[in-house]
Amino acid sequence: RPPRSTLFPYTTLFRSPMSTSTTRWTFLTNHAHVLLCVAADPDLRLRDIALKVDITERAVQRIITDLATDGYVQIEKEGRRNHYSVRTELNLRHPVEEGARVSDLVALIEATKRT
Numbered sequence: 001r002p003p004r005s006t007l008f009p010y011t012t013l014f015r016s017p018m019s020t021s022t023t024r025w026t027f028l029t030n031h032a033h034v035l036l037c038v039a040a041d042p043d044l045r046l047r048d049i050a051l052k053v054d055i056t057e058r059a060v061q062r063i064i065t066d067l068a069t070d071g072y073v074q075i076e077k078e079g080r081r082n083h084y085s086v087r088t089e090l091n092l093r094h095p096v097e098e099g100a101r102v103s104d105l106v107a108l109i110e111a112t113k114r115t
Contacts, residue, residue: 030055032105034063038073038084039106045081072102 028036033053037044046064050057064084067073070093074085088103 030059031063031066034060035067035072035086035102036106036109038064038067039086039088039102040110042084042086043081044084 026033030053034049037049037052044052046057046060050060053060064073064075068075072087072090074087076083076085086102086106088101088106090102091098092100092102092105
């Protein structure tokens, strides 16, 4: 299996170069990671998202359900596959992020991938 950093490079973008910790923590939650994966590729399978985020398929399924229940992701069936649409106009949920939209988060991450 490739190292986590090649599967999901967003997590290493925010790790401090001065960190000597052996724990694998990130600034973004798994919900944010799944949302970013779906925003980048709306046709990803749960298995592919699980590999990128380094969590189980069942965890991805729960997160997608959470995001869909709260309106952040819309799911459309296309044959045997799902197509996901991210509602980027919605606000982020935490009071610290008040006023910021999903589109702001996606744009920030996309901008870091281009540099």
